[in-house]
Amino acid sequence: MIVQSILHVVVLVLIVIGAALAVWFKDLLSSVLALAAASLLVSLEFYMLQAPDVAIAEAAIGAALTTAIYVIAIRRTARKEEE
Amino acid sequence: MNNNSMSVIVRTVTRFMYGLIILFGFYVIMHGHLTPGGGFQGGAVVASAFALLLVAFGSAGLKGQLNLHWLQSIEEFGALAFLGLAFLGIGTAFFYNLFANSGGFLFGASVPTGSNAGVLTAGGLVPLMNWAVGLKVMTGIAAVVIVMLVGSHKEETE
């Protein structure tokens, strides 16, 4: 039980770190990358919260499709965030 | 080779993975009422396979494989099928699960309560709806990705 709690805490903290990285990066591609990482970890958290349905959806959509759409949009526009 | 596709290694692996991901997506949709998954998840998985094809082969991968008109038509068909399935039960109420536990051929079986191995032919309208939504989601998302990647979409000629 304790290990499980530690696992929860670690993954939750990692989610926040990933999200913060996504906010912090100036390079949009890196930002999207960090977003994918955060989404991945959120999916792991769903998995641990006994929600495999949601984990699958988040995996398929967060890891593959959202990243794809973002990358395409960045390719169509501009990569760097203006200052 | 042409600058529109990735290296030969990626392409070869994609050839292998493409069918595999699609089949796995179909598996997820088919077993939506037994294992985690269902229409959305399976549809998203299949759509990812299309996206994979698109990125590995470039827009050349579209030729003979993914046709936007077909995708759009199938999507509309899926949506209509879902709505139609919902309409089936309107004798009682909209979304009434007509076939569940009916003993009929189409997913009419009953399931034992408690932990079991699962009965594929149970669930009434649920598996059918899974398929309708799965069709809708896979083609819809694929259409979005293709349109965003390839650009202009030919609308119907009016």
Place this chain on the structure above:
Amino acid sequence: MIIEPLVFFIVAACFAFFVMFSLLRIGLGPTVGDRVVGLDTLNTLVVASMIVLGAAFDQVVFIDVAIIYALLSFVGTLYIARYLEGGLN
């Protein structure tokens, strides 16, 4: 032979700890390439943790999630790699 699920949990916790390193690489990585490497590692680690956790929870059906992840994390990585190559036009 029945082992404690605790062992699996501990293994998963170790993996979660290793995920920190790849997040560190994502954060530090001077080029986008380094970050993608971090993401790729993270993918593999998460898949491994999912497999282990599936065994820990005694849930067969959970492994499907790991399969999907193993299959699909590839797609996201490819898109980013394709961008870096200068493709996607």
Place this chain on the structure above:
Amino acid sequence: MTALTLHAPILLVALPLLGAFATPLVGKLGKGARNTLIGLIVLAVAGLAAMLAIDVFGSGGIPTVYELGGGTFTFPLSGGQVPVRILFEVDGMSAFMGLITALIALTGAFFSFSYWKERSGGNLYFSLFLMLIAGVFGMVLTGDMFNFFVFLEITSIAAASMVGFRVWLKQSQEAGFKVMAMYTLSGLFVLLAIGLLYGQYGHLNIAVLARSIQGSLTDMVALGLLLTGLAMKAGAVPMHMWAPDAYGESPAPMSAVLVVNSQASLYGLFRILFTLFGASISTGTVGWILIVLALLTIFVGVTMALIQSDLKRLVAFGAVSQIGYMLLGVGVGMAVIATRPEYGLVAMQGGIFHMINDAACVGLLFFASGVVIRAAGTRDLNQMGGLGHRMKWTSIFFAIGAVALAGVPPFNGFASKFLIYEAAFKLNPFLAVLAVLSSIMLLAVFVKAFQAAFLGPRSNTSAHVSDPSLGMMLPMAALVLVVIVFGLFPGFFVDHIVTPAAKALWLGRDAYINAVLGG
């Protein structure tokens, strides 16, 4: 016939959805088939809405409950049961909103047939139109919080797609992005609030939640999120800034539907305030929040409209200001619900009656301005002029819509505003004075627009224009008819449809809950 009445709530949502899904497919056969399908669906929806309204208003305001996929329970429930499926709960207010939506759907669809005839993407346009209609119907008919959110998102996405539908226009894309972003933000906050409520009380049905709500800190946070999110979606100042962009940049028939969409959000706001949280909040405070928002909306909307030189945007700001009157009426009703109920109902009547008046007038104005802009080839008021010489009917329709919206007697705008003025004056004379002043300024705004667009000498630009085809004239004429009938016989409508609607909100909380959960 009874079966049809029984299923009317769900058919109101399902038929437009059917149309939306089928339109791109049927459109491949040709325009005629597509238009026939849409026309039939819109007519059927109008008929069903009328039938539902007759049923609900005829039965004395007892809410009708429709269980989706039902059969397990009979309503009202008894003995600690809770509903497990999604419920549609139609009381007077819902039926009233359904009437408004059906009115605009009918006129908007028929107007669009001609308006969008020579543009590309007709199939997609009508698909989005029908989805928007279905979303609005779902929002006003549902009795389930999450279902409400889903329909909110349907309207958001369909509306934003419509705003950006004219791809070749620069501002259209900008407006599309802004509108979509703001809609999404509000939708997500609403979802967060729904999550908070679900976490606290383990249910999603409005009636069940209403019975169990307690008013803890978490509930208040949820209320704040819901209130602000829905007020933004309705376009209340100072969160209105997306609204002129959206109304101004979307195709003309869609602007009218967008206004109805805003009203549906307003409906959701009222439903949440009165029914969901009715017993656990300090009604005075919330009422005054609404009143302050309303005053800001009225005044800022009208003054900003005065300085616009873009015809569509001018009308859009006018439409924003009208949202304020509804908020004012209902806010006054809310503020006095506990203390001085004798004129609270009057205020509610005014606010709610103004919804249908506003829909008709603003719809008419948007249609007319769409025609004018199409004819003049520009949206800039400073480059128009003299259109009235060749477009007699359009100018008459525009004038009627303008004076009705500005609250000039004997049109319908005055009837509803009269009730609001009276009740607001009782609460605080300042409110009424500001409302009247703003109304007068609104008249000034439309005088400016009318003068700039229709009056003046014949010019080169206005030489080749003419009244639009019958396909566009008839919907406008229908709205004019509504305006005049509602203006000449306000007593009838207030007695038969507005008062039950107002009572459903104002006093109907217990009836609403009891219809689901039993005494």
Place this chain on the structure above:
Amino acid sequence: MNIGNLPFIVAALLVVLGLYTFLFKRNLIKLVIGITLIETGVNLFLVTLGYRTGGISPIYTFAPEAQQMVLPTPQALTLTSIVIGLATTALLLSFAVFVHRHYGTLDVRKVKELKG
């Protein structure tokens, strides 16, 4: 070890981070990223609402003998919400592409023709 309401707080923190991005960043795509973050936070919040300590997932196929299951409703809601999020993101990014095509920039301060 009791972790208290940490999952809720993390979800809310994600919402706050997304809101921060939406408010203080200037690139349109960054704004969309902020929206995605808010949405992730809301999804996480919904799923955490349904968790029961020691519960197993509400799937009877090969389920281990257990005392209780976690709540299924929030998971269903989250599924809906995830797909809605994808739809929103796709539409927003398409709009961003078009804004860039017309304006030549993604700076939110320069995309302001509709003012006043």
Place this chain on the structure above:
Amino acid sequence: MRKAILFVAFLFVGAFLLLGVADMRPFGEPQMAVMDDYYIQNAQPEVAVNNAVTAVVFDYRGFDTLGEATVLFAAVVGVLGLFRKLREDER
């Protein structure tokens, strides 16, 4: 200056969100779960489905799913509409 005010407001909102969330019932112990218990108990006998989540998604709350499908449909139609081929006079 404006930015500072905005930041304060943002902090307020964030603080209230965190407070509201922290003030909720404890994590892992849902209080009133009548509806969900009904779903869990009746997914197998009523809908004949092993996966309760699917039962909720497609049966008990099937209408939400229809709405969700509509949302996706709307987004697809919207994106296709944005990228559609325009007529000559519309460029």
Place this chain on the structure above:
Amino acid sequence: MLAFFVTAIGAFFFYLLLTFGSGTIVAWSLEEWISGAVLSLIVGAIAGRVAFNRKKEGRKSSLRMLNPLRWLLFLVYLIGPFLWAMAKANLDVAYRVITGKIRPGIVRLSPGLSTDFGTTLLANSITLTPGTLTVDVDEESGDLFVHWINVRDTDPSAEAVCGSFVDWARRIAE
């Protein structure tokens, strides 16, 4: 047509693997057999044309991979030399992680393989085995550009870098 059936059959095997143990007809229930067959046919129809490329000049079609003997060889390869090399590789990397001794460089190999599958197999094997990482492929000649973590020879032969893999790849794929 051949591609369609081959893909369908492969998909069918995969589906059966996924649903192993669901019933009593061999190890599967009737429903799974039927649904698997239907789904596999659909997958064959969709993915068949992608799964196998047409013959181009200089390259051979990947349909030659249908020979079951090759599969057997592949399995032997996977379990035997490959796993061993992988273990070695990891110890090698472990050594380098701890000591930090590296001498990197990108070298060119000419394995002389002529099928896409062979190239892919070799490249992926190289990536997973000692000190080497495929960076790029010359698609005309099938030459690999390999990042070598410990360069001993700036112009090595294929065997010097990846040992017996080239032979195995040739045996399996050619």
Place this chain on the structure above:
Amino acid sequence: MSILLYVLLGIGVLFNGLGAIALVRFPDVYTRLHGATKCTTFGSLFTALGVIVYGFARGGAQYNTLAIHVIIALIALLVTNPTGSHAIARAAYRSGVKPKGAVVDKLEDRS
């Protein structure tokens, strides 16, 4: 039997850890890829083997299915991981990242 399981899991954890450390310690993209890909693939392989052994050892339809699904996940991992790293390496090279301290760079000559 359970000793075998512990050993397999232990090797898995060890190599995954090495991969993670390699990610931090190595100087440039390519060397990091070396460490990350090889070690994590190998580590995950052994972890999965551990779970497979666990599944087959427990027996019964349920645990057999578990083991088979893990095998499928493993295959997917083994196919995608090296391909992914190849794609990353190529992308990194094409985006202009030169290997740090390279003795020889044949790819530079080609382009």
Place this chain on the structure above:
Amino acid sequence: MSGLSSGFGVWNPIAWALLFVGILVVSFIVRSFGNKGYKRGTGQTKVFLSGNDEPETSNGLHVRGDHLYWGMIDGLSAYYRRVKAWHTGILSDYAAWFVGVLGLVFVILVLAR
């Protein structure tokens, strides 16, 4: 049927319309008392502009949209400057207003609880 009573006031559009018609009739009667000698096309139709001639325009003068109410807008210029400053058209500001109102509403609601 057409009357509308708020409890303190009454509004009847039919009566109002009748009154309007009455006023119209009266005004026509008054109009008929007017000067019968009015003729079009004579100097009588000339606009009287302080004795000067009417300025010649090619096809009439049009008062454009922005020409109206400039006095009022000018009088309210202090207000308008402020309100226009709100409407910057920047998406971040839209959201900023939203967040501001949200914070305020939170404070009010929690205080009033």
